[in-house]
Every structure is written in C-alpha cells, then in structure tokens.
Amino acid sequence: MSADEDVAVRYEFAVQMTCGACVQAVTKALEKVDGIQESEIDLEGQGVTVVATARLLDLLAALESTGMKTVVLGMGGTKGNLGAAVAILKSDDPNVHGVVRFIQLAEKACLIDATVAGLTPGKHGFHIHEFGDWSNGCINTGGHYNPGGNDHGGPDDDNRHAGDLGNIEAGADGVAVFRTVDRVLNVWDIIGRGIVVHAGEDDLGRGGVPESKTTGNAGGRVACGTIARSAGVFENTKRICKCNGTTIWEEDDLRFA
Numbered sequence: 001m002s003a004d005e006d007v008a009v010r011y012e013f014a015v016q017m018t019c020g021a022c023v024q025a026v027t028k029a030l031e032k033v034d035g036i037q038e039s040e041i042d043l044e045g046q047g048v049t050v051v052a053t054a055r056l057l058d059l060l061a062a063l064e065s066t067g068m069k070t071v072v073l074g075m076g077g078t079k080g081n082l083g084a085a086v087a088i089l090k091s092d093d094p095n096v097h098g099v100v101r102f103i104q105l106a107e108k109a110c111l112i113d114a115t116v117a118g119l120t121p122g123k124h125g126f127h128i129h130e131f132g133d134w135s136n137g138c139i140n141t142g143g144h145y146n147p148g149g150n151d152h153g154g155p156d157d158d159n160r161h162a163g164d165l166g167n168i169e170a171g172a173d174g175v176a177v178f179r180t181v182d183r184v185l186n187v188w189d190i191i192g193r194g195i196v197v198h199a200g201e202d203d204l205g206r207g208g209v210p211e212s213k214t215t216g217n218a219g220g221r222v223a224c225g226t227i228a229r230s231a232g233v234f235e236n237t238k239r240i241c242k243c244n245g246t247t248i249w250e251e252d253d254l255r256f257a
Contacts, residue, residue: 006053007111007181008037009103012074013048015063017041025066033062051078055179056101057115074231077105081232083187087195087225089116092137095174096223100195101230102187110185112165114178116197116223119170125202125218126178128163128185129194132226141194141224144215151213154204155182162189164216167202190227197223 015026023041026048030039035053042048050059056072063070075084083104089097098116105111114126130142144152145163153160162184168176200219203212211217 007105007109008051008053008078009056009105009111010076010078011050011052011056011059011072013050013059013063014046014071014073015048015066016069017043017046019043022066022068025068026063029062029066030059033058047073055177056113057177075101075103076232077103077111079106082106084230084232085187085191085227086230087227089195089197089223089225090134091118091223093118093222096197098176098197098223100225100227102185102190102227104187105181107186108183110182110187112178112180112182112185114168114176116168116170116176116178117174119168119174119176119197119222120199121170121172121174123167123169123201124176124222125196125198125200125216126165126168127161127196127198127202127216127218128165128190128227129196129224130163132192132194132228134194134224134226138194138196138221138224141196141221145190145193147189152205152216154202154206155180157205160184160205163193164202164204166204168197191229193227195225195227196221 023043026041030036033054038051040049085102087100095118100114103111128145130145133140144161146161150159155164155166168178170176198218199222202216202218205212207217209217
C-alpha cells in the first residue's frame, strides 16, 4: 500500500455484545490490528466505531474472531460523510463473487476497497462502466465510464477514462484484495453505474493494439455489479427490516460476501 492509500477511514459496526466480557473481547481483538487510531465501544447500543488505516476486511475478521455477529453499518472519511457506495459483484460462475466499497474522503479523493474471490490467479482489468444494468450478464453495463471522452489509460495517467481503475491481482487462492485512492472519481457521479472485473490483464493503454486505447484489451467480463449508495457513519439506524421483519443479525446470515 502506498502512502497515498494509507489513509484513515471511520468505520461503524454493530456487534452483538451482551456483557462486559464481550467488551473486553472486542477490545483485545482490536488491539491485534495494526493501524487503529481510535476506537469506541458502546455495549448498550451494541456498537463499535473505529478510525483506522486498516482494511475493512481485517477489522471484520478481528471482530468476528470474538464469536460475536458483526455487521458493517457505515463507513466514511474522517472529515465527515462526503459520500459512500457499495457494489456486490456477481457472475455466471457461482464461485466468483465480491464486494467493492467506495468512500469519498475529499473533493478529489475517493477510497476504493475491494475483495473478489473465485478468480483465476493473476491480473484482471477493473473498471467502472457506464451502466449498472446486469440483467443480461455483464454485457448491458456498456463501455467504460468516460464523461471526458478520453483515451483508455492507467489510473495514474492524465489521459484516462474516469472509470479506469487498472488491475486487481488474484493470488494462487483466487482472491484479489484491492485498496486505492483515486483522484478522479466522485461517489455521487458513479452511483447507479456498473463495476466490472475482466478475464484478462488491462494493458493500461500501452499494448499497441487498437483495443488498448478503448478497453485495455482486458478480455471478457467475469463479474459485475451495480454501484449503490450506502450509509455513512451514524446514518444507518436500521435494526429490523420493515419489508420482512428480518433483524440485523438474521440479515447478516444472508449476506452475499
């Protein structure tokens, strides 16, 4: 992780704590995670708030190691809730799934945190596409999100599509973890659009073939999802779903990834 990506995020969790021993267990679990700057535990409200440079996945793993159910309620920057979004990735391959989260940290700083499982080892193109329509697989997501009419490029290039996020890289276990701060994207501009993982590596516009300047020659689309608004810190007060009476703890049992 570069210094640019090593930024603090405020996370809000619901944790099914019922006693003082639960608080002690949560405290000890968080002490094992590097990068935590602040933490607050509310037993009565069953809430835990953390400010950390640590990845969400690491914080969730620590809290769940206590044996208590844990649900992410909200995420935001340390300067307030400037916008947050989430996309659940799905695929025709039932083994491929993932979650991508977006947090607006400042006017030109959008944190992107993703975990994708079930991929073939290696690099995979990772882009925001024009439409959040995956009613026909990932085909209906359209082309890369490119309001400026630029050539395709890498995420650090001046001449790039707004949706050009480069590559995610899956290890031998097929899991890719990705965390970066993008200086072009704004959460409010991408809600309702699609996020797509491709079968091959994005050449970042440098491949020397016609597709390099349009798609990065990244191949087919193996997973996609719709980017939807999500709650910032202290914006999600739901404990029971009004549509079906499911509690927050029961709902957690049904989460996709």
